[in-house]
Amino acid sequence: MxxxxxxxxxxxxxxxxxxxxxxxxxxxxxxxxxxxxxxxxxxxxxxxxxxxxxGSPGHRFEEGFEEVVRATIEEFSGVGPLRAERLVLRDAEGELFGVRGQSVEFDAYVHDGRRFLVEVKGFAEPEDVLNFHRKMEFAKRHLDEPFEPLLIAPYAWRKAVQLAKELGVRLLMDADQDPSEDQ
Incomplete structure (x- = not known):
């Protein structure tokens, strides 16, 4: 047992x-x-x-972008005749990116009268403003003629708007849009 x-x-x-x-x-x-x-x-x-x-990206972006295009046309009316072309500069020494021979591209170089270097963004963040400003400083050292920096974005973070003002970058955006709070 x-x-x-x-x-x-x-x-x-x-x-x-x-x-x-x-x-x-x-x-x-x-x-x-x-x-x-x-x-x-x-x-x-x-x-x-x-x-x-x-939100509703198609609708919001479309309306905002249309307003920015109208504002841009108003901004440049009477300046012309204008020519706008894509501009690519070569960073032979690696000043901007730290790598020699890189391309520095601008969405538009508007000239024949006043000169503008233009960057277009769907939504401007502070980093976009800083990068554009760095590219502007590079362009100032490599272009013979003075130009005005112009960032076009239907929407932007509030900090991006403030930073653009501080750095002397004109930011064209939908006038009816209040800059978004950063998250």
Whole structure:
């Protein structure tokens, strides 16, 4: 009888070990699920911010861009006859990017009268203003004629608008749009 009880005890101990191993696996799965739930919550929050920022992109961008184009036409009316062309300068010494021979591109070089170097963005962020300003400084050292920097963007972060003013970059944007708060 004692041997049978010992055999049953060993079986119960084996079953207990299996239950303990299963319990450890379930706890690991619960930790993984908790981690995934936290990541999912962060992604949902980021997605909500993205949806809020984009809104109805086609409609908002189209209306804002149309207004900026009208403002640009008004800005340049009477300046002409104008010629606008894409401008690419070669950074032979690597001044701008730290790599020799890179291209420095401008969306438009408007000339025949006043001269403008133009950058076009769908949405201006502070980094865009800073990059454009760096490109302007590079262009000042490599172009013979003076020019005016002009950044065209239907929408912009408020900090980008402030930075453009500080750096002397004219920013044309939809006049009806209040610059967006940075997030």
């Amino acid at each position: 004692d041997r049978r009880f010992e055999a049953v005890d060993r079986r119960f101990e084996a079953v207990d070990r299996r239950f303990e191993e299963a319990n450890q696996r379930f706890e690991a799965i619960e930790r993984t699920l908790a981690s995934h739930s936290e990541a999912l919550a962060r992604h949902e929050k980021a997605l909500r911010r993205l949806e809020t920022g984009i």
